Amino acid sequence: MNEEAPSICEEKNYNMLFRKLYAPVTKYMYYKCGDLQQAEDIVQNVFIKLWELCATISFYKAKSYIYKSCNNSFINSIQHKKVVLKYQSNINEHTDYESPEYLIEVAEFRTKLVKAVGALTLKEREVFLLSRIEKKTYSEIAEITGITVKAVERRMSKSLLSLRDMLGKEIKL
Amino acid sequence: MDKYYTDKTFLARWVAKELTEEERSEFEKTDAYRYFDILNKEALLLEGPTIDTELALKNVQSQLHSGKSMRMKRRIWRYGIAACFAVAIAFVGYLNTSKTYSTGNGEKQTILLSDGSVVYLNANSSLSRNRIFWSDHRQVALQGEAYFEITKGIDFEVKTTKGTITVLGTRFNVHDRSNFEISCYEGRIRFKTALDTNQTTILNKGMLLTLEQDKIQTKIFEGEIPTWRAERSKFKDQPLSKVLIELENQYQIKFQSNNVNTGRLYTGEFVHNNLKMALEATLTPMGIKYSSPDQPIIILSN
Numbered sequence: 001m002n003e004e005a006p007s008i009c010e011e012k013n014y015n016m017l018f019r020k021l022y023a024p025v026t027k028y029m030y031y032k033c034g035d036l037q038q039a040e041d042i043v044q045n046v047f048i049k050l051w052e053l054c055a056t057i058s059f060y061k062a063k064s065y066i067y068k069s070c071n072n073s074f075i076n077s078i079q080h081k082k083v084v085l086k087y088q089s090n091i092n093e094h095t096d097y098e099s100p101e102y103l104i105e106v107a108e109f110r111t112k113l114v115k116a117v118g119a120l121t122l123k124e125r126e127v128f129l130l131s132r133i134e135k136k137t138y139s140e141i142a143e144i145t146g147i148t149v150k151a152v153e154r155r156m157s158k159s160l161l162s163l164r165d166m167l168g169k170e171i172k173l
Numbered sequence: 174m175d176k177y178y179t180d181k182t183f184l185a186r187w188v189a190k191e192l193t194e195e196e197r198s199e200f201e202k203t204d205a206y207r208y209f210d211i212l213n214k215e216a217l218l219l220e221g222p223t224i225d226t227e228l229a230l231k232n233v234q235s236q237l238h239s240g241k242s243m244r245m246k247r248r249i250w251r252y253g254i255a256a257c258f259a260v261a262i263a264f265v266g267y268l269n270t271s272k273t274y275s276t277g278n279g280e281k282q283t284i285l286l287s288d289g290s291v292v293y294l295n296a297n298s299s300l301s302r303n304r305i306f307w308s309d310h311r312q313v314a315l316q317g318e319a320y321f322e323i324t325k326g327i328d329f330e331v332k333t334t335k336g337t338i339t340v341l342g343t344r345f346n347v348h349d350r351s352n353f354e355i356s357c358y359e360g361r362i363r364f365k366t367a368l369d370t371n372q373t374t375i376l377n378k379g380m381l382l383t384l385e386q387d388k389i390q391t392k393i394f395e396g397e398i399p400t401w402r403a404e405r406s407k408f409k410d411q412p413l414s415k416v417l418i419e420l421e422n423q424y425q426i427k428f429q430s431n432n433v434n435t436g437r438l439y440t441g442e443f444v445h446n447n448l449k450m451a452l453e454a455t456l457t458p459m460g461i462k463y464s465s466p467d468q469p470i471i472i473l474s475n
Contacts, residue, residue: 015230023224036222044233051237113215131188132216138189156185163212164205171211171270 008062009054017062018047024134028144029070031129032122042073067144109170116166124159127152188213211270273301276317279425279445286311289324295401296445297422318348320399335384336366345376346399351415353384356394364389400442407442416443416455424448426471433461433473 006013022043029039046069050057057065117125126145130136138156142149186192187200187209200206274294276282282294286302288311294300298317303310314332323329325342333349343360355364357376364374364382366389374389376382381394400407406419414435417428423445439459443451448466456463456473464472 018230018233019226022226022229026224026229027221030222040224040229044229044236047233048236051233110215110218113212114219117216117219128216129219129221132213133219133221138185150182153182153185156188157182160184160188160209160212163216164208167212168208171208 006059007054008050008057008059013059014051014054017050017059021063021066022047025066025070027134028067028126028130029074031126031133032074034118042070042077046070046073064143068146071146109167112167112170113163116163119166120159120162124155124162127155128159128163131156184209207270271301271303271314273299275299278421279423286313288326290329291322293320293322293402295319295422315347315349317350318346318401320344320346320402334367336364336368339363339365351418355382356380356399358396358398401445404445405442406445409440410438411440413437413439413459420451420455424451426466426469429470429472431473433475 008014008017025046026036026039026043029042030036033039033042043066046066049069050062050066117128120128127141130141130144131138136144138149138152141152145152147155183192183196183200187197192200274282274284276294276296276298278297280296284292284294284300286292290311292300292313295318298315298319300313300315300319302313311327311329312332313330316334321329321331321340322344323340323342327341329340329342331338331340331347333347333353335349335353338345338347338355340360340362343362344358345360345362346354346356346358348354348356355362355376357378357380359378361378362376364376366372366384366387368387372389374382374391376391379393379395381392383390383392406416406423408416408419412435413433416439417430417435420443421427426448437459439455441454441458443454445451452463452466452471460475462474
């Protein structure tokens with residue numbers, strides 16, 4: 001090895017990885033399971049495991065290791081449960097000279113949208129939210145979820161169609 | 174059947190802005206597009222959870238030092254609460270995506286839009302606009318006549334029955350009734366007819382566009398504001414029938430023209446706030462007699 005990879009066993013490197021990856025991975029897990037506390041538990045446990053195995057995992061492979069372990073851990077614990085995403089909504093309102101009735105309508109629509117997103121299948125939802133909220137590209141999503149870009153695009157299209165089916169009646173053009 | 178149902182990645186490519194120009198413009202013409210557009214724009218407003226990385230790091234470090242591994246906590250009761258909530262808020266109302274302002278005969282209305290633009294709506298006209306995403310999508314649809322004072326910003330679009338007007342920030346009047354006229358009072362506007370989307374006409378300050386038999390003509394005019402804003406209607410060599418329609422728009426009256434020839438040309442103006450003077454100024458010079466203006470129906474005779 002001409003240049004030695006940083007070791008995860010060094011606290012400085014470990015903390016750096018943690019700060020860089022913890023939030024995005026936790027969000028991803030949250031989009032899957034719909035419970036922030038549970039998402040945090042899963043990710044923190046994986047990071048604890050990472051510390052224990054620090055000597056055997058290369059610094060550069062840590063990212064994919066973490067995503068994969070979190071996924072596995074999620075599958076092991078709750079895959080059997082049909083989970084509906086309880087989505088935390090804190091949408092920022094933009095100011096508009098609108099009637100209170102209309103603001104209520106918008107708020108109601110957004111609540112329904114959040115519910116509809118929660119009711120998407122897990123496969124559709126994770127792709128949809130990674131793309132729309134985390135603004136990730138399809139190839140980044142493909143890397144995280146471990147499917148092909150084409151499959152990501154198919155899921156994205158399907159999730160939009162499902163949302164339209166669920167919410168189309170709520171929108172008056 | 175539409176394209177996006179058969180092509181399984183069409184919508185995905187659309188939200189990622191990967192469609193070809195042709196695909197995109199075709200899709201934007203469909204009704205389905207408007208639904209998907211709203212869904213997508215609203216989805217982009219969603220936010221992810223806030224995550225305290227430092228707190229989590231401290232937590233993990235303390236676990237590492239104590240040597241115990243964490244237990245998974247189960248919170249099944251949370252779902253119970255969420256489900257109750259869902260029942261309570263379901264099916265309350267629709268989301269109306271547009272808002273319409275209308276005026277009847279003899280009415281005028283001033284509309285202040287949220288971006289600071291002002292629209293003065295003439296009698297017997299209506300203006301509707303998108304209610305959501307107003308900040309990044311300034312678009313209104315007009316029927317009848319209105320005068321616009323647009324604040325500077327992103328493109329502002331006015332859809333009319335004859336085509337679309339695009340502006341950045343300016344003052345102009347649109348008259349879309351039996352005849353079609355756009356007058357530009359400040360700045361510069363662009364007009365695209367509904368018939369041929371490749372044809373655009375640019376109007377500068379002091380230019381007037383008319384559309385007759387689908388032919389666009391431009392002329393120069395003078396004046397600082399449309400005459401109707403000064404409570405007047407002005408005509409130059411216009412058939413009497415148009416004058417009568419405009420009188421009906423501005424006052425709560427109807428004409429019964431019988432055998433009076435309404436094809437004769439009229440030049441002059443009438444005021445909007447005094448029916449007696451308006452009739453005097455329009456019908457008397459044409460040698461037309463009329464019944465009492467106090468009745469809702471005015472009968473004309475030679």
